[in-house]
Amino acid sequence: MKKIxxxxxxxxxxxxxxxxxxxxxxxxxxKYEINAYPISEALEQAADADxxxxxxxxxxxxxxxxxxxxxxxxxxxxxxxxGTMNGKNVLEHAKRxxxxx
Amino acid sequence: xxxQDRFVNGLTKFASVMNNNKYFSVLRSSFARxxxxxxxxxxxxxxxxxxxxxxxxxxxxxxxxxxxxxAFSAMSFATISIMSIPLxxxxxxxxxxxxxxxxxxxxxLALVSYIMVVPNVxxxxxxxxxxxxxxxxxxxxxxxxxxxxxxxxAIISIGIFSKLMKVEKLKIKMPDSVPPMIATSxxxxxxxxxxxxxxxxxxxxxxxxxxQYINQFIYSVVQVPMQSVMQTNFGIVILVMxxxxxxxxxxxxxxxxxxxxxxIFVAGLAANIDAVxxxxxxxxxxxxGFWRCFVAVGGAGYVLSLIIAIFIVSKREEHKAIAKxxxxxxxxxxxxxxxxxxxxxxxxIFIIPFVLNSAISSLIxxxxxNIGFLTPNTVDVPFGIPVLFNPFVSYGxxxxxVQFICLVITVLMWIPFVLxxxxxxxxxx
Numbered sequence: 001m002k003k004i005x006x007x008x009x010x011x012x013x014x015x016x017x018x019x020x021x022x023x024x025x026x027x028x029x030x031k032y033e034i035n036a037y038p039i040s041e042a043l044e045q046a047a048d049a050d051x052x053x054x055x056x057x058x059x060x061x062x063x064x065x066x067x068x069x070x071x072x073x074x075x076x077x078x079x080x081x082x083g084t085m086n087g088k089n090v091l092e093h094a095k096r097x098x099x100x101x
Numbered sequence: 102x103x104x105q106d107r108f109v110n111g112l113t114k115f116a117s118v119m120n121n122n123k124y125f126s127v128l129r130s131s132f133a134r135x136x137x138x139x140x141x142x143x144x145x146x147x148x149x150x151x152x153x154x155x156x157x158x159x160x161x162x163x164x165x166x167x168x169x170x171x172a173f174s175a176m177s178f179a180t181i182s183i184m185s186i187p188l189x190x191x192x193x194x195x196x197x198x199x200x201x202x203x204x205x206x207x208x209x210l211a212l213v214s215y216i217m218v219v220p221n222v223x224x225x226x227x228x229x230x231x232x233x234x235x236x237x238x239x240x241x242x243x244x245x246x247x248x249x250x251x252x253x254x255a256i257i258s259i260g261i262f263s264k265l266m267k268v269e270k271l272k273i274k275m276p277d278s279v280p281p282m283i284a285t286s287x288x289x290x291x292x293x294x295x296x297x298x299x300x301x302x303x304x305x306x307x308x309x310x311x312x313q314y315i316n317q318f319i320y321s322v323v324q325v326p327m328q329s330v331m332q333t334n335f336g337i338v339i340l341v342m343x344x345x346x347x348x349x350x351x352x353x354x355x356x357x358x359x360x361x362x363x364x365i366f367v368a369g370l371a372a373n374i375d376a377v378x379x380x381x382x383x384x385x386x387x388x389x390g391f392w393r394c395f396v397a398v399g400g401a402g403y404v405l406s407l408i409i410a411i412f413i414v415s416k417r418e419e420h421k422a423i424a425k426x427x428x429x430x431x432x433x434x435x436x437x438x439x440x441x442x443x444x445x446x447x448x449x450i451f452i453i454p455f456v457l458n459s460a461i462s463s464l465i466x467x468x469x470x471n472i473g474f475l476t477p478n479t480v481d482v483p484f485g486i487p488v489l490f491n492p493f494v495s496y497g498x499x500x501x502x503v504q505f506i507c508l509v510i511t512v513l514m515w516i517p518f519v520l521x522x523x524x525x526x527x528x529x530x
Contacts (some may be wrong), residue, residue: 009353010484013437016430020361040133056441057353060116064126079351083442 002092005046006077007038007065008055017077019086021094027080030089030100043068051094073097109447112350116357123199124256125360131252132363135184139367140389140481142180146374147480147494149173174378181297181371183241185247189215192255200263206289213297214258215251218244218304219316226296236455242316243369248364250319251329258296262516265292289408299309308397314375324368331365332387337463340387341396345456351446366392373479383477390478390495393434394504395460396468403458403511407439407451410515416523432487450522454514462507469503 006014014036025032037045039058042065046052051073054062059076066074071084075097081089119125152158153170160166193211198204199527219242225233241247257526265271271291271343275284307315332334340362366389373383399405408431420443427438445451471476478495488508492500 008437009356012433012485013435014440015432016435038133040130055437056351056446057348057437058356060113060352060357064121079428079441079444079446083438083444084423085438085442 001031002050002098002100003048004032004034004051004053004091005049005057006034006053006058007039007042007046008036008058009039011036011038013057014055017082017085017090018089020085021091024088024091028091032094035042050076051098053094056082056098067094073078081088105449107285108170109350110415112346113352114487116347116350116352119357119360127192127195127199127354128252128363131188132193132359132367134191136190136363136367136389138180138187139184139370140483142177142482143370143374143479145173145176145180145378148176171497177374177378179243181367182528184367184371185215185243185251185445186212188248189251192252193259196259197258197263200259201501202263202266203285203289204295206286207262210262210293210296211255213249213253214300217297217300218250218254218307218314219247220314241320244375245368247316248368248421249324250316252364253319256299257420259298261299262292262296265295268292271295312425319445326364328368328385332369332385334464334467335367335395337387337391337467338460341463342456344449345402346458348440349452349455352440354401355494362392365510369477370481371507373477377479383479386467386477388478388495389481391463393482393484393486394492394495394500395507397434397436398462398511399431399506400434401440401459402436402445402455403462403508403515404436404439404445404512405442405488406458406508407432407445407454407515409508409512410519413512414516414519414523420519420522430460433519434488434491448526451518454511454518455510458511458514462511465507465510466503470497475499475503516518 008014009065013082018034018036021032021034026029035045039054042052045076046069049072052065052069052075054065054074054076056076056079062076066072075093077090078093080086081093118343134318149170150157153160153167155161155164156170158166160385188214194204194208196211197207200207216238219238219386221236221238223237224235227233266289273287273290275287285295302316302408308317312320331340340358344358344362344430347354347357366387369385369388370388370390372385373388403480404427408424408428411420415421415424421478423442427436427442430436440446443451445455448455464476470477475496478500478501480495482491486494489501492504496503
């Protein structure tokens with residue numbers, strides 16, 4: 001079981017994406033737990049995450065999140081995938097970062 | 102570098118300064134924690150209007166309900182009228198965290214430092230002109246009037262505390278067998294003591310030399326002028342345009358400017374609630390209710406209106422697909438699918454309506470307030486309530502009408518640009 005955390009301003013728009021990602025994750029060999037939170041709660045909620053993905057609208061906070069959680073894998077979601085709520089692409093992106101096949 | 106590159110670079114730099122600056126980031130985190138409770142508190146006013154008020158509430162038919170009035174007043178007192186207390190604690194806590202200090206001692210120390218410099222005696226003038234004094238803190242210390250000075254004291258006190266914590270000589274040497282938790286709490290003792298002493302003496306010196314307390318001074322010299330500049334057409338247009346320009350480069354504008362915007366909004370709401378409690382008419386237009394009902398309707402930049410415009414005139418299949426996908430989120434105030442999917446980010450064709458729509462609608466709402474059709478709100482509506490319902494919560498039916506007018510006008514604003522983007526497609530083919 002691996003944990004993917006999405007962060008955006010209020011955890012609202014990412015939560016739509018989370019649902020799409022969960023649909024895609026059903027057929028995966030590895031189990032993924034996927035959740036969305038407001039970026040202000042990063043420290044509490046993302047401490048045990050395997051990968052942290054930021055919504056593009058808060059990408060300018062990536063540096064700060066890296067400082068807060070220096071050992072984590074952190075990346076920003078592609079704007080187009082985010083806008084079209086493409087759960088499959090974003091899940092692939094997360095898998096690539098974690099090195100899952 | 103072209104003008105467009107320079108423009109985008111400038112905005113990106115501005116956003117990253119707003120964001121990476123330690124103090125802005127501390128204030129943003131603090132307000133993110135404070136706002137839910139302010140929102141709940143503002144519902145105290147709503148409940149009082151709907152239930153216990155003898156002319157507008159259920160109490161007109163069931164007079165005994167009037168007895169519940171104090172309960173709803175307590176709800177707004179315990180949240181909004183004392184908001185400076187949790188805020189100072191939170192700013193101290195996040196400031197400590199940012200400086201690598203133990204966070205809870207930092208929060209407590211900031212609060213103690215604040216209380217140290219404000220008057221701890223309340224004077225009451227009786228009807229026959231006698232002045233009575235009693236120990237206590239007045240609402241001007243506890244409530245919105247203390248926001249700016251409270252934030253300043255929290256930041257400065259924890260700044261001093263952090264510096265002192267780095268001085269090795271001030272640390273109490275403990276044998277290695279003492280558990281680290283206990284050693285930390287002892288190590289904060291001397292720096293905390295010195296910080297408190299500085300504020301106790303500093304606050305009193307200010308009082309002796311100027312004849313007033315520093316919180317009263319900062320309130321009248323900084324907070325009042327700042328609020329009176331921002332609570333105007335000019336203020337809201339500046340706030341909205343900066344926020345929208347940031348969205349244009351793909352950044353969450355509202356969040357990036359929140360360190361400046363949020364204190365003004367909560368102070369505005371508190372002043373309105375205060376006015377109603379004293380039987381006056383609320384006068385501060387800008388609150389979170391205003392932002393959610395007239396500025397960021399259907400998501401930042403009236404994205405909902407764009408979706409409607411696309412349904413009406415667009416000939417581009419991919420735009421229609423995104424519009425369908427983004428419709429429900431936009432009704433709930435979430436614009437990201439369209440902002441990033443269409444995209445509106447860096448899309449020069451749509452920049453004019455995307456940046457100007459919220460400013461125009463703000464001015465419409467301000468106009469409605471100036472002519473007395475709309476009254477500034479005392480109830481802030483939570484995020485995620487559908488359009489046309491959210492203004493009803495904050496402003497009643499008048500708000501629904503104003504928001505509807507704003508929606509119609511912004512749809513008309515979007516239509517010519519959707520038509521232009523139809524042509525763009527033809528050129529591409």
